[in-house]
Every structure is written in C-alpha cells, then in structure tokens.
Amino acid sequence: MISATPYDSHAHRSSEPTTAKHIAYWTTTSLLVFCMTGGVFEILGLQPTVAGITRLGYPGYIIPALGLGKVLAVFAILWPGAARVKEWAYAGITFNMIGATVSHIACDDPTWSVVVCLSVLALSLTSWSLRPHSRKL
Numbered sequence: 001m002i003s004a005t006p007y008d009s010h011a012h013r014s015s016e017p018t019t020a021k022h023i024a025y026w027t028t029t030s031l032l033v034f035c036m037t038g039g040v041f042e043i044l045g046l047q048p049t050v051a052g053i054t055r056l057g058y059p060g061y062i063i064p065a066l067g068l069g070k071v072l073a074v075f076a077i078l079w080p081g082a083a084r085v086k087e088w089a090y091a092g093i094t095f096n097m098i099g100a101t102v103s104h105i106a107c108d109d110p111t112w113s114v115v116v117c118l119s120v121l122a123l124s125l126t127s128w129s130l131r132p133h134s135r136k137l
Contacts, residue, residue: 025130029077032123036074036093042067056103066096077127083137090128097121 041049042063053063069092076082076089097117104113 021130022132025127025132028123028127028130032093032120032127033074033078035120035123036070039067039070039074043071056100056107058103069096080134083135086131086135087137090124093124094121097124 038049042053044067045064050060050063053066054060073089073092076085079085097120101114101117101121104117
C-alpha cells in the first residue's frame with residue numbers, strides 16, 4: 001500500500017525543478033559575473049586590455065566607460081531587488097557582447113574570440129531567463 005498522498009508526491013516533484021532552476025540560475029549568473037569583472041581592468045586602463053580594445057578600432061576614451069558599465073552591471077545583477085535596473089544591466093551586457101562579436105569578426109580575429117563573446121552572450125541570456133520571480137519586473 002502506498003503511504004504518500006498524491007499531494008505529497010506532487011509537492012516533492014515540484015520542488016526538484018525549482019531547485020535545479022535555482023542552481024542553474026546561480027551557476028550561469030556566477031560565470032557571467034566572473035566574465036564581467038574584467039571591466040575592472042578596463043577602468044584601471046591596464047595596457048593589455050587597452051591594446052586589445054583599441055586594436056578593434058575603439059578610441060581609448062571609451063574603455064573606462066565600458067569597464068564602468070560592466071562593473072555596474074555586476075552590482076545590479078547581484079543586488080537584491082531593483083528589477084528594472086537588472087533588466088538594463090542584462091540589456092547592456094547583451095549589446096556589449098553583440099558589439100564585441102561583430103568587432104572581432106570585422107577584424108578577422110581568431111574564431112575563439114567570437115566563441116568567447118557568444119558564450120558570454122549565452123550566459124547573459126540564460127541567467128536572465130532563469131532569474132527567480134523576485135528578480136523580475
């Protein structure tokens with residue numbers, strides 16, 4: 001004889017996907033945040049970072065602004081609440097990664113450069129789509 005009621009069985013099943021979704025959200029978000037912390041190098045004007053971005057044709061004065069945008073996006077995504085700011089942060093990362101992808105293609109950079117940009121874009125979109133209800137508009 002089965003001792004569990006259908007309600008208990010349903011509650012157990014519904015908690016598993018939520019846990020998996022929660023883990024997937026924080027995994028993708030953590031990886032995205034790690035990638036975006038490179039903005040600190042842009043703010044600091046580290047020579048390898050500056051050389052890499054200016055080689056793509058961007059003026060040097062835009063580099064600290066790009067870095068600041070990435071760092072602010074990290075804070076926005078991690079900070080509890082502020083759902084509208086999170087939306088803008090994810091949008092900014094998306095635009096940044098699309099622009100970086102196009103720039104690497106236009107400069108005939110190695111395929112790995114494009115793959116990295118598209119991977120960060122995929123992390124951003126995945127994190128955005130998996131975010132908990134409390135982090136949505």
